[in-house]
Amino acid sequence: MDHSAFSPNDEGLSWSVRALFDHIADGDLAELPIELPNVGHGPLAALQTLAPVVLGGARDLGAPGFFAHMDPPTPWVTWAATMWASSRNQNLLHPDTAPNAREIERLVVSWLAPFFGMSGGHLTPGSTVANLTALWAAREAGAREVVASSDSHLSIRKSAHILGMPFRAIDDWNTTGDLSDSVAVVTAGQTSTGEIEPLDAATSALWRHVDAAWAGPLRLSERHRHLLDGVENFDSASVSAHKWLFQPKESAVVFFADHEPAHASISVDGAYLAVPNVGVLGSHGATATPLLATLLAYGREGIAALLDHSMDLADELYRLVESSNDFDARSAPNAGVLCWRHRSVSAADITSNLSGNAFISTTIIDGEPWLRSVAANPMANADVVVSAARVASAQLT
Numbered sequence: 001m002d003h004s005a006f007s008p009n010d011e012g013l014s015w016s017v018r019a020l021f022d023h024i025a026d027g028d029l030a031e032l033p034i035e036l037p038n039v040g041h042g043p044l045a046a047l048q049t050l051a052p053v054v055l056g057g058a059r060d061l062g063a064p065g066f067f068a069h070m071d072p073p074t075p076w077v078t079w080a081a082t083m084w085a086s087s088r089n090q091n092l093l094h095p096d097t098a099p100n101a102r103e104i105e106r107l108v109v110s111w112l113a114p115f116f117g118m119s120g121g122h123l124t125p126g127s128t129v130a131n132l133t134a135l136w137a138a139r140e141a142g143a144r145e146v147v148a149s150s151d152s153h154l155s156i157r158k159s160a161h162i163l164g165m166p167f168r169a170i171d172d173w174n175t176t177g178d179l180s181d182s183v184a185v186v187t188a189g190q191t192s193t194g195e196i197e198p199l200d201a202a203t204s205a206l207w208r209h210v211d212a213a214w215a216g217p218l219r220l221s222e223r224h225r226h227l228l229d230g231v232e233n234f235d236s237a238s239v240s241a242h243k244w245l246f247q248p249k250e251s252a253v254v255f256f257a258d259h260e261p262a263h264a265s266i267s268v269d270g271a272y273l274a275v276p277n278v279g280v281l282g283s284h285g286a287t288a289t290p291l292l293a294t295l296l297a298y299g300r301e302g303i304a305a306l307l308d309h310s311m312d313l314a315d316e317l318y319r320l321v322e323s324s325n326d327f328d329a330r331s332a333p334n335a336g337v338l339c340w341r342h343r344s345v346s347a348a349d350i351t352s353n354l355s356g357n358a359f360i361s362t363t364i365i366d367g368e369p370w371l372r373s374v375a376a377n378p379m380a381n382a383d384v385v386v387s388a389a390r391v392a393s394a395q396l397t
């Protein structure tokens with residue numbers, strides 16, 4: 001049998017890289033076989049079939065008009081590092097299948113942890129799992145209920161449910177009552193509004209977790225790090241790398257102030273394991289590799305420049321909205337998130353009529369629908385977005 005497909009193929013890999021430079025038109029999913037083919041097409045033909053669907057048909061998160069969700073475009077260094085990581089397919093569960101990949105994860109966590117006053121932690125596929133992991137450690141430390149603001153991310157409720165812990169939603173951190181057997185989750189960058197809840201809240205809680213999935217990376221910016229002052233006093237923190245650290249999904253970090261006992265409390269031994277399995281995942285890959293490559297390529301200053309620029313874009317969008325006659329903002333942007341709306345046309349009508357390559361998300365706050373623009377795309381253009389919303393609303397007034 002021919003096993004050459006397990007070795008690098010110059011023609012195939014060169015073609016696949018070249019395809020990234022070409023403006024491939026959107027493909028028709030209906031042209032893909034509806035059933036598993038009996039006879040394979042071969043690797044190059046498979047990629048050629050898929051390129052229009054996967055590349056041509058993808059949403060361009062780096063387009064000037066994309067000012068919508070918490071999903072950033074990714075720099076090419078992450079594409080290359082991800083390809084390397086998948087070519088080696090290390091499993092970080094076993095030291096012998098991932099000698100350096102495990103060390104890379106440890107290194108990248110050790111670079112980032114001090115920005116949050118944490119001693120260590122590990123990568124997870126997103127902040128949903130980071131939150132679940134932190135709340136699991138809190139439960140092992142004795143927490144009996146999860147308390148979070150009613151605007152906390154749905155992953156907090158989900159985690160409480162999975163862990164069999166009651167969830168208490170509160171509206172005001174000043175009137176929470178007794179927290180002595182609770183894990184309190186304070187959100188640094190609410191999903192709908194970007195608001196950073198008071199980071200000095202809930203000091204009487206048995207365990208304090210900060211969900212900094214969105215705003216956490218601002219800690220790397222000299223200009224904006226103060227927005228997260230107090231983050232260093234929590235027992236654990238979640239930060240999504242696939243949001244404002246510009247990583248391919250799925251990538252996030254759960255940090256612990258004291259990671260050794262926290263990790264020990266959420267570790268399980270198995271007969272086939274050389275080291276204990278820490279956290280929720282079993283087998284897991286080298287997602288730290290593209291993150292390390294990005295941090296090495298940009299340095300703290302380079303990442304901070306991207307974040308500062310993104311924050312400026314949100315301010316610019318706010319100015320355009322506030323100086324217009326037809327749109328209003330709910331407030332100045334919070335951590336790069338602006339909620340805004342047209343004075344007479346609904347947010348849903350605007351987003352469903354946006355043309356060209358403009359995208360804005362929507363959310364509901366206190367029962368009211370809003371347009372929501374998240375500054376996750378450093379190449380976004382506020383003018384393009386407001387103009388597109390204006391054209392859409394003009395068709396409806």
Ligand SMILES: Cc1ncc(COP(=O)(O)O)c(C=O)c1O
Binds near residue numbers: 190211
């Ligand atoms: C505040 C907050 N926490 C947690 C999450 C969940 O993160 P993920 O989608 O990476 O699982 C999100 C996602 O938007 C979020 O905004």
